[in-house]
Amino acid sequence: MLCELGYEVALVSTITDAQQRLEQVSPAIAILDVNIQGERSYGLAHLLAARRIPVIFATGYGDAEHPRELSTTTTLTKPYNMDDLRQALASALGN
Numbered sequence: 001m002l003c004e005l006g007y008e009v010a011l012v013s014t015i016t017d018a019q020q021r022l023e024q025v026s027p028a029i030a031i032l033d034v035n036i037q038g039e040r041s042y043g044l045a046h047l048l049a050a051r052r053i054p055v056i057f058a059t060g061y062g063d064a065e066h067p068r069e070l071s072t073t074t075t076l077t078k079p080y081n082m083d084d085l086r087q088a089l090a091s092a093l094g095n
Contacts, residue, residue: 059078
């Protein structure tokens with residue numbers, strides 16, 4: 001869906017891979033699954049926020065489990081569609 005919206009997408013499958021990727025690039029926005037191979041991505045979200053990179057959580061859990069300091073982070077609840085994604089992007093990017 002992101003490609004259809006004109007975004008260049010880089011996929012990683014672990015939090016370690018994401019951290020290594022961030023040493024090489026600075027994305028315009030990050031969409032994080034909350035649960036990545038059994039590990040929560042909240043630490044990665046903090047790292048991205050420190051770099052002022054907007055974050056969207058994509059999760060089947062909704063926003064109920066987010067730590068208090070990340071409770072206002074835009075969340076896409078799975079399953080989501082193109083309109084949901086557009087709205088989340090606009091919210092996270094301040095459009």
